[in-house]
Amino acid sequence: MNISALQAHYREKRPKSASFFEQAKNHITGGVNGNLRFFEPFPITFQEAKGAWLFDLDGMRYVDYLLSYGALLLGHGHPSVREAVQRVWQEQGTSSFGATYPLELDMAKELKTLYPSFEQVRFTNSGLEATLFALRLALAFTGKSHIAKFEGHYHGSHDQVLVSVNPDWERAGDPQSPQAIPESYGMSDYYLKHTVVLPFNDWAACETILTKRKDEIGAVILEPMLSGYIAANRDFVMRLRELTKQLGIVLIFDEVKTGFRISLGGAQAFYGVQPDLTALGKIVGGGFPIGVVGGKREILELASPSHSRNRGETVFHSGTFNGNPMSLAAGLATIRHVAQPGTFERIVARTTRLRNEIESLGQHYGIPVKTIGEGTIFNVVLVEGEITNYRDLRFARKDVRLALDFLLMDHGVYSKPLNRFSMSEAHGDEEIRATVDAFERSFAVLKKL
Template sequence: MKLDESKILYDRSREVFPGGVNSPVRAFGSVGGTPVFVKRASGSHIYDEDGNEYIDYVDSWGPCILGHGCEPVIRAVQEACADGLSFGAPTRKELTLGEMIKACLPSMEMMRMVSSGTEAVMSAIRAARGYTGRNKIIKFKGCYHGHSDGLLVKAGSGALTGSAPDSAGVPRSYTKHTLLADYNSRESVTRLFGQHPGKIAAVVVEPVAANMGLVPPQPGFLEFLREITTRNGAVLIFDEVITGFRMGLGGAQGYYHVTPDLTTLGKIVGGGMPMGVYGGRREIMEAVSPLGKVYQAGTLSGNPIATAAGIATLKILMDGPELYEELNAKADRLTAALAAALPKAQVNRAGSLFSVFFTEQPVTDYESALTSDTGLYGRYFHYLLENGIYTAPSQFEILFLSAAHTEEDMEKTCRVIEAAAREVK
């Protein structure tokens, strides 16, 4: 496989962008080699600048659930563009999309549209603090909630101690109110509530952890979070930027039948366009300006292009809920192939989301995720890449399926997985 053009573009990009990329994982830093520069995509396949073709299991990190270039979504965007790109004023489209989201996620009684998942979580936490009059929040090691200052603590694969920021440029004072718990550990959460009585505004959690690899909640864990936050007057925030409309129309909260106070959405809700949403209980959201004193604004919030793409995407999902059964069947097949080919690795899955960890230890939290052999993962990744399979360029990311993945895609992927296991072993 030749990557001559990608190498040329990467060299030029390093003179323009930090690390040659506009988001760190794209630099292939944890797997080595030259990042693939994508030229176009169609259905389940992407095509790079050198003409190589790949079956795509990244799906732009989730939103392409219908596949790349889904015709109704593209048509909706084109029609919206003809009417204007941005107005900075209310539109019918944002109302339509909001009503569709509320129909799927009844817990979102009132919501606010923003432009990214990072912005959605940052704003939800501000709303929770404003509503409760408290400052402290609990987050979980290994859970990523965007790059806002107060949340860059043990985010994703960061490995610092205590509440020290994971990023330079974030003062400790910004994270002093961020308390760290262990994902899937009831004891760690109980201890923090005991140490800070009446001071915790919110618990923010990925209901399915998806930024240390895929780590599902253990039975009863989400129910426990619901109970302890209610008992202590804290707000429970589900960060469903990854799981929203991926695990079903009701997201992870519908999948596990646990209702949060606030929910954050991103990626998929804009049909692949930049967009995020946060919302939940009416009395909490009424604390947001202009009704309340929690300020948050954005010129591009609910813009007509992203809302058009979101409406088209959600309409297809709402009209065809059997799509989720098909995605789960595809996940059954691929995870079975992974488990058979890599018997000493761990294959974690929730719905159609999954990942493989190169460790013999069950992965249930941040610390166990870090036991993975990242060097072995890098060799596995490159074998798949060289054989036409594009997966996450990091041990600590997950894989996504789309409606566009075909039987032929499945067969080829299973064959390459089996060959990769023999090669990297």
């Protein structure tokens, strides 16, 4: 694929974004406030959003499938969310108490109705903080020193889990016993030595590793669907739940991506499995920063300051903006709106319709396209075989997908290159037609390249 030609065309059509990026690099490290926001030759700079649409500095508009990395299940600026945030100013009069107030209890109760595994909850400011806190609780509860995570799974950028997220194939080691590969410079060897990497969807190998190291491993954390779209086999999840119980290992579901997107009760409702702890984020904040840890009372109570134990025997957790009124009000508005009869089902039906259209067009143009996912999330993968884990992705045509992404942006569809697609309630007939048209025009060009 001649990616350089597509990137040159991309640059030519977006001079204002290019200029902005050059200026930003002088003041903001790398020109972006997060490494994942960058792509070559420069990221688009957006200045406005409405519903399912984004508008950039150069006057171009796009159907948005990034949706703030999946956080906006209702789309941009939904009236229910805007009204809820306005009520915070009118009724609470502040964006942050830094103290207890009634909305915290409202959200806790709401979450417990949708997630039966939640006996108690604590709020954080991000999914990263939620996974960090969940792991700290698990190690305190078990008294063990190691955690286990799965190859290719991302749980935020803290050191304990920033291991073997996107390892090079050559360094990754035996598929049945993956090597712990750091994802960043500056990480202590301690975390590599205390993080055990498991092969996703390979039960025999996981059972062997976990059983052998049961006296060290205090927690297993996983995305029930790798990157939010590659599903674990149902049998794999069921067996993992049973084995971790037997071995005295805390099972943590990272549902930052899948919470409220696979089903209203997340992937755990989809599988019918209750983990010991769950990390939530994204949608639960309705577009505002938030994280949640929910789960078993006996584990979460370790963080209770009212317990009659020494300070050193309490799991510390705090944060100035934990459970702030803006995040909880926006999140409650989102959850209550999407929980109205038929609403979530409509979003799923539209997602399925779009996926079918994309795959049909791929067949028509002879391009091996698969849309992989569940519920309201999917990804577009150019591959012939099945994708069940991180290593299977090496067979996908990343170069073709990257070319497709640049063509889609050229035709008014945006989900950051190589990223998954998330749907929202705002994606209606007009947006789906525009997206299908963009895919058809892009496939027609791909066929000629």
